[in-house]
Amino acid sequence: xxxxxxxxxxxxxxxxxxxxxxxxxxxxxxxxxxxxxxxxxxxxxxxxxxxxxxxxxxxxxxxxxxxxxxxxxxxxxxxxxxxxxxxxxxxxxxxxxxxxxxxxxxxxxxxxxxxxxxxxxxxxxxxxxxxxxxxxxxxxxxxxxxxxxxxxxxxxxxxxxxxxxxxxxxxxxxxxxxxxxxxxxxxxxxxxxxxxxxxxxxxxxxxxxxxxxxxxxxxxxxxxxxxxxxxxxxxxxxxxxxxxxxxxxxxxxxxxxxxxxxxxxxxxxxxxxxxxxxxxxxxxxxxxxxxx
Amino acid sequence: xxxxxxxxxxxxxxxxxxxxxxxxxxxxxxxxxxxxxxxxxxxxxxxxxxxxxxxxxxxxxxxxxxxxxxxxxxxxxxxxxxxxxxxxxxxxxxxxxxxxxxxxxxxxxxxxxxxxxxxxxxxxxxxxxxxxxxxxxxxxxxxxxxxxxxxxxxxxxxxxxxxxxxxxxxxxxxxxxxxxxxxxxxxxxxxxxxxxxxxxxxxxxxxxxxxxxxxxxxxxxxxxxxxxxxxxxxxxxxxxxxxxxxxxxxxxxxxxxxxxxxxxxxxxxxxxxxxxxxxxxxxxxxxxxx
Numbered sequence: 001x002x003x004x005x006x007x008x009x010x011x012x013x014x015x016x017x018x019x020x021x022x023x024x025x026x027x028x029x030x031x032x033x034x035x036x037x038x039x040x041x042x043x044x045x046x047x048x049x050x051x052x053x054x055x056x057x058x059x060x061x062x063x064x065x066x067x068x069x070x071x072x073x074x075x076x077x078x079x080x081x082x083x084x085x086x087x088x089x090x091x092x093x094x095x096x097x098x099x100x101x102x103x104x105x106x107x108x109x110x111x112x113x114x115x116x117x118x119x120x121x122x123x124x125x126x127x128x129x130x131x132x133x134x135x136x137x138x139x140x141x142x143x144x145x146x147x148x149x150x151x152x153x154x155x156x157x158x159x160x161x162x163x164x165x166x167x168x169x170x171x172x173x174x175x176x177x178x179x180x181x182x183x184x185x186x187x188x189x190x191x192x193x194x195x196x197x198x199x200x201x202x203x204x205x206x207x208x209x210x211x212x213x214x215x216x217x218x219x220x221x222x223x224x225x226x227x228x229x230x231x232x233x234x235x236x237x238x239x240x241x242x243x244x245x246x247x248x249x250x251x252x253x254x255x256x257x258x259x260x261x262x263x264x265x266x267x268x269x270x271x272x273x274x275x276x277x278x279x280x281x282x283x284x285x286x287x288x289x290x291x292x
Numbered sequence: 293x294x295x296x297x298x299x300x301x302x303x304x305x306x307x308x309x310x311x312x313x314x315x316x317x318x319x320x321x322x323x324x325x326x327x328x329x330x331x332x333x334x335x336x337x338x339x340x341x342x343x344x345x346x347x348x349x350x351x352x353x354x355x356x357x358x359x360x361x362x363x364x365x366x367x368x369x370x371x372x373x374x375x376x377x378x379x380x381x382x383x384x385x386x387x388x389x390x391x392x393x394x395x396x397x398x399x400x401x402x403x404x405x406x407x408x409x410x411x412x413x414x415x416x417x418x419x420x421x422x423x424x425x426x427x428x429x430x431x432x433x434x435x436x437x438x439x440x441x442x443x444x445x446x447x448x449x450x451x452x453x454x455x456x457x458x459x460x461x462x463x464x465x466x467x468x469x470x471x472x473x474x475x476x477x478x479x480x481x482x483x484x485x486x487x488x489x490x491x492x493x494x495x496x497x498x499x500x501x502x503x504x505x506x507x508x509x510x511x512x513x514x515x516x517x518x519x520x521x522x523x524x525x526x527x528x529x530x531x532x533x534x535x536x537x538x539x540x541x542x543x544x545x546x547x548x549x550x551x552x553x554x555x556x557x558x559x560x561x562x563x564x565x566x567x568x569x570x571x572x573x574x575x576x577x578x579x580x581x582x
Contacts (some may be wrong), residue, residue: 018474020474021474025475028379028384029385032385034373038400039400042407042415045419093304093307095304096300096301096303097301097304114305114308117308119567121308123500123504123566124315124564125500127559128556130538131556132314132318136314156307159311213402214402218404220531220535224534224538226538226541228538246406249410250507264414268410276399279399279402
């Protein structure tokens with residue numbers, strides 16, 4: 001005689017607990033989709049408002065008090081100048097610091113202090129870096145609100161995160177590569193220069209790209225050094241005053257006229273395309289070298 | 293050999309130490325000058341912050357209250373959502389869903405804050421708060437800034453808490469399942485408490501970021517110091533005041549210029565405390581499970 005299969009069903013409180021647990025999945029999923037949703041809404045609102053203003057003229061015109069004639073020319077050039085100088089200054093010092101910490105530093109209290117100091121600097125608000133740049137580079141060195149002051153300030157600001165990324169990249173190079181080079185008679189310095197650095201290069205490049213994408217969106221620190229100015233010429237040298245795309249966005253955002261808000265939205269599209277391209281580039285480099 | 297290659301590298305490492313020294317020196321120099329003009333008791337015991345005008349008053353608490361206002365309301369929104377995201381990513385999500393959700397969440401962290409500032413003023417206040425709560429909502433208000441600040445710190449809270457939850461040993465979960473706990477009970481009553489130091493660290497870091505954030509509050513929260521924690525009031529934060537001075541090109545030696553550094557010192561001290569706290573909790577967490 002065949003018996004019917006016994007189905008065990010939770011009852012009473014156990015059933016309630018299971019039902020609540022099953023439902024919770026969707027609550028947690030909803031919460032994590034909220035971030036995605038916000039990103040999509042913001043993208044939609046910006047494109048709807050700003051896409052109409054995007055044109056070649058918008059990219060190549062100087063700022064203007066007539067919103068329909070105003071463009072991003074001087075702020076794009078200023079951003080490129082400041083970013084280029086920031087990379088040139090920050091990269092060697094950041095990589096040098098990371099090599100020192102990982103390969104040469106004596107394992108003592110000084111090293112622990114240097115590391116603690118770096119992690120604290122990473123948490124210092126950008127406006128404090130702006131105050132530092134204003135007082136030291138702008139006033140004490142007499143550089144004023146110039147491209148050089150901006151680049152020096154942003155170099156110091158991105159230094160901690162670039163050092164930490166470079167440290168991680170250097171640590172990823174397997175010790176066997178160092179041991180092999182040293183066993184074949186290479187000096188410590190040759191080992192680092194010919195074997196560790198090339199191995200760490202993709203990680204270091206990823207780190208600097210991400211740091212630059214943060215610096216490219218920085219506003220407060222540059223306003224503090226005095227870069228909230230009207231620029232209607234092409235920058236040709238680091239001692240000139242400048243403006244950047246985020247500063248231009250701020251300028252257009254705080255104006256009462258609706259037409260300037262459209263300009264701000266269009267400039268946000270330009271800035272976000274640049275920032276996401278940099279992030280994408282970093283992700284591609286990371287993926288490409290992870291496989292090989 | 294070791295001298296030749298080590299000296300330049302040591303010099304590089306010295307740059308970060310010099311940066312810290314320079315920040316402290318620059319802040320203290322002008323702050324000391326500030327306290328020659330304004331007494332400690334005026335700064336810490338007065339409540340009104342009116343640097344301009346006939347009888348200037350330099351009570352820091354209105355600016356501190358402005359900062360506290362946006363910290364409280366942004367945390368009220370970001371902590372539940374951030375922790376729920378972390379729990380989903382760590383406990384529920386299929387690896388494929390996780391590999392899509394996590395980068396998108398981190399993309400939020402890459403958005404420049406001036407962009408959030410634009411949304412706070414032009415979308416949150418005019419497009420959401422006023423239609424929902426009525427036109428009494430002031431155009432500059434702490435709530436709009438807090439909402440965008442919450443979006444800004446969401447990735448910080450979610451990502452660091454998720455790291456902490458993922459490194460909770462599997463044994464703890466298995467033991468709880470063995471005793472008949474459901475998935476939700478394991479997540480909320482086993483994993484969350486076990487990851488608590490990491491969660492606290494993520495919240496402290498988020499607070500430090502909100503306290504130091506400038507553009508969102510300067511654009512959306514207003515520039516009138518106000519001793520209130522009510523989210524629908526126009527306020528000014530410490531960073532908002534600093535940016536206002538930065539925009540105005542105050543000359544060296546004026547009380548405005550010195551006040552900038554005095555508020556800067558206060559800001560630096562507060563963010564430093566929260567960052568140190570976060571580092572301490574992260575260290576404690578690593579000790580427990582690594």
